Amino acid sequence: MAEFLDYFRKERLPHIWCPGCGHGTVTGALIRAVDKLGLDKNKIVMVSGIGCSSRAVGYLDFDTLHTTHGRALAFATGVKHAKPSLKVIVMTGDGDCTAIGGNHFIHAARRNIDITTIIMNNSIYGMTSGQYSPTTPHGMLGTTAPYGNVEQEFDVCELAKASGASYVARATSFHVTLLTDLIEKALMNKGFSVVEALTQCPTYFGRKNKIGGPVELLNWIKDRTVNAKAAAALPPEKLAGKLLIGELHRAERPEYCASYAETTARVQRTYNDYKGGNRGCELNSD
Amino acid sequence: MAENAKLMQGNEACTMGAIAAGLQFFAGYPITPSTEIAEMCSEELPKFGGKFIQMEDEIGSIAACIGASLTGKKAMTATSGPGFSLMQESIGYASLCEIPVVIVNVQRMGPSTGMPTSPAQGDIMQARWGTHGDHQIIALAPGNVKECFELTFKAFAYAEAYRVPVIVLADEVISHMREKVILPDPSSYKIPMRAMPTSPAGYKPYGADPDGGVPLMAPFGQGYRWHCTGLFHDESGAPSGKAAVADKLLRRLERKIEKNAQVLEDYYAESMEDCDIAVVSFGSSAMAALSAVRRARKEGHKAGMLRLKTIWPFPDAALRRLSASAKKIIVPEMNLGQLALEVERAIHGKAEVIKLGKVTGELFHPDEIYQALKEAF
Ligand SMILES: Cc1ncc(C[n+]2csc(CCOP(=O)(O)OP(=O)(O)O)c2C)c(N)n1
Ligand code: SF4
Ligand SMILES: [Mg+2]
Numbered sequence: 092m093a094e095f096l097d098y099f100r101k102e103r104l105p106h107i108w109c110p111g112c113g114h115g116t117v118t119g120a121l122i123r124a125v126d127k128l129g130l131d132k133n134k135i136v137m138v139s140g141i142g143c144s145s146r147a148v149g150y151l152d153f154d155t156l157h158t159t160h161g162r163a164l165a166f167a168t169g170v171k172h173a174k175p176s177l178k179v180i181v182m183t184g185d186g187d188c189t190a191i192g193g194n195h196f197i198h199a200a201r202r203n204i205d206i207t208t209i210i211m212n213n214s215i216y217g218m219t220s221g222q223y224s225p226t227t228p229h230g231m232l233g234t235t236a237p238y239g240n241v242e243q244e245f246d247v248c249e250l251a252k253a254s255g256a257s258y259v260a261r262a263t264s265f266h267v268t269l270l271t272d273l274i275e276k277a278l279m280n281k282g283f284s285v286v287e288a289l290t291q292c293p294t295y296f297g298r299k300n301k302i303g304g305p306v307e308l309l310n311w312i313k314d315r316t317v318n319a320k321a322a323a324a325l326p327p328e329k330l331a332g333k334l335l336i337g338e339l340h341r342a343e344r345p346e347y348c349a350s351y352a353e354t355t356a357r358v359q360r361t362y363n364d365y366k367g368g369n370r371g372c373e374l375n376s377d
Numbered sequence: 378m379a380e381n382a383k384l385m386q387g388n389e390a391c392t393m394g395a396i397a398a399g400l401q402f403f404a405g406y407p408i409t410p411s412t413e414i415a416e417m418c419s420e421e422l423p424k425f426g427g428k429f430i431q432m433e434d435e436i437g438s439i440a441a442c443i444g445a446s447l448t449g450k451k452a453m454t455a456t457s458g459p460g461f462s463l464m465q466e467s468i469g470y471a472s473l474c475e476i477p478v479v480i481v482n483v484q485r486m487g488p489s490t491g492m493p494t495s496p497a498q499g500d501i502m503q504a505r506w507g508t509h510g511d512h513q514i515i516a517l518a519p520g521n522v523k524e525c526f527e528l529t530f531k532a533f534a535y536a537e538a539y540r541v542p543v544i545v546l547a548d549e550v551i552s553h554m555r556e557k558v559i560l561p562d563p564s565s566y567k568i569p570m571r572a573m574p575t576s577p578a579g580y581k582p583y584g585a586d587p588d589g590g591v592p593l594m595a596p597f598g599q600g601y602r603w604h605c606t607g608l609f610h611d612e613s614g615a616p617s618g619k620a621a622v623a624d625k626l627l628r629r630l631e632r633k634i635e636k637n638a639q640v641l642e643d644y645y646a647e648s649m650e651d652c653d654i655a656v657v658s659f660g661s662s663a664m665a666a667l668s669a670v671r672r673a674r675k676e677g678h679k680a681g682m683l684r685l686k687t688i689w690p691f692p693d694a695a696l697r698r699l700s701a702s703a704k705k706i707i708v709p710e711m712n713l714g715q716l717a718l719e720v721e722r723a724i725h726g727k728a729e730v731i732k733l734g735k736v737t738g739e740l741f742h743p744d745e746i747y748q749a750l751k752e753a754f
Binding site for chain 2: 100102103132133134136138148149152153154155156157158159162165166167168169170171172173174176177194195198351354355358359362
């Protein structure tokens with residue numbers, strides 16, 4: 092591996108995350124996957140929304156785009172559609188991606204646009220100090236769920252799959268090797284790829300729910316999960332209330348940019364005499 | 378140039394102006410009365426390798442345009458009232474992050490769903506202050522079909538030159554009206570281009586003269602590896618909460634437009650030199666106003682017409698200069714007096730400002746403005 096820190100803007104460190112926060116672990120896994128694949132740093136665009144998780148991109152040495160809350164995938168769609176040769180990676184939180192950005196998420200999945208999305212799911216709005224999110228389990232506490240969360244949570248991976256994502260996987264900040272491996276596969280998939288990383292916010296989720304410190308919270312997350320391969324051999328009662336980790340879904344579906352390119356080629360064959368005039372920009376090529 | 382004479386609709390002219398300026402990316406969501414622009418872009422762009430996408434909403438549309446612009450492409454979206462409201466947060470993002478993007482807002486009757494197919498001009502102040510926080514904005518208002526072409530072209534020139542979002546503030550009548558237009562010869566276009574750095578070495582994404590300088594914009598994917606954030610940032614692009622950094626950034630952005638106000642001012646003036654009463658208007662209201670002013674002149678009244686093409690930054694200097702002889706200024710507009718507020722501010726008591734607001738969803742009839750002129754004389 093190239094020096095780990097070579098992927099970081101060293102002058103921007105230290106980061107803002109609390110001690111024991113899981114976002115750094117997930118960021119580390121992503122960097123290791125990028126490194127393993129030998130992707131060209133200059134051709135990667137990292138896009139994020141708003142939240143503690145979304146701050147990750149600011150520390151990374153790529154072209155990075157820290158956008159508005161919930162809109163990372165819409166910005167990323169513009170980047171990718173405008174220049175499909177770029178590798179576009181989105182880093183987002185559970186609130187960013189599935190609450191305010193939920194609509195962009197399902198439509199990016201529906202288009203199967205070639206974007207890799209890493210959802211750093213800590214089941215809470217960390218940055219705004221601990222309100223419940225669409226992935227806070229029913230009954231658990233948040234600063235806006237003082238009597239226990241009344242709502243039901245999303246299964247983010249089922250949502251991604253139902254919406255049309257062509258690669259869906261889940262791991263946790265406890266299962267780092269698995270997480271790195273799944274992100275690597277997601278990066279290799281040509282289409283909309285989702286890796287949900289269950290991760291810990293000890294400061295708000297852990298404390299509010301009296302789970303303990305980062306270690307206890309990591310164990311709590313671990314205990315919520317069962318490996319997808321092992322699950323096949325387990326009786327239903329052992330799977331009740333558990334989240335599967337591992338590769339959960341793969342599908343062959345046409346990718347958006349490729350389909351657009353095909354249509355463009357067909358249109359241009361018909362209009363090959365089209366005189367568009369000078370577009371004044373060599374960047375027009377893709 | 379006979380072959381360049383065409384009968385076309387405002388929305389069509391607007392699209393052609395954008396393409397002439399080098400439009401390469403359009404993202405939008407259908408809404409009357411702007412939809413023809415999206416339809417035409419979906420048809421035209423693939424013919425020369427441009428990209429069209431129909432996003433899931435207007436928030437996504439402006440976001441996608443900003444993303445595309447960051448790769449070095451010229452991007453545009455088109456919408457109307459409700460969609461323009463949804464775009465506001467990211468217009469602020471483009472403003473703070475200095476991303477060129479063109480937003481066509483074909484005004485219709487609001488607030489809310491209002492009267493979707495009726496003309497209005499009620500988004501003057503929204504265009505100026507729709508997004509939160511202090512910021513400058515450029516907004517251009519075409520007054521006929523030809524100007525839909527010209528001002529959209531100009532919108533790209535300004536967006537690229539100053540790295541700002543530029544709003545084309547059309548209205549339902551201007552955009553749906555058909556007129557014969559003689560387009561300039563494509564070889565005469567000076568395609569606007571943003572200034573780009575030549576090497577990543579020492580690149581400062583937000584390094585510029587504090588007095589309204591425009592930083593060089595590196596396209597994503599070319600080795601510059603810079604950080605674009607809607608947080609206040611220093612010259613290196615790093616987020617900063619420092620008072621001095623915030624102050625310097627916001628003041629530079631303010632000056633960027635303010636110091637070019639003279640360059641940006643654009644208007645059509647007729648019989649203003651010696652007028653006693655000036656009519657100041659824009660867009661489709663100005664069509665009726667001009668005919669009323671001409672009728673009054675013919676009858677020997679000293680009426681003058683000033684039609685603003687640049688609404689923001691508001692052309693204070695031009696208004697004061699041109700209406701120096703006017704004792705009264707009538708401001709016909711299809712809202713309850715938004716432009717009149719600015720005229721009042723800029724004229725600073727030097728003339729009486731008469732608001733002539735109309736919110737019936739109907740165009741002004743020249744007689745209504747003529748009547749107001751008669752009363753004022
Ligand atoms: C439009 C808008 N609404 C609300 C906010 C406030 N806000 C900032 S971050 C955030 C939640 C982030 O939660 P999540 O995406 O889960 O990230 P985390 O901090 O947990 O990593 C909210 C509500 C905002 N910045 N913008
Ligand atoms: S508040 Fe929670 S999510 Fe945010 S940095 Fe701290 S631990 Fe991490
Ligand atoms: Mg969260």
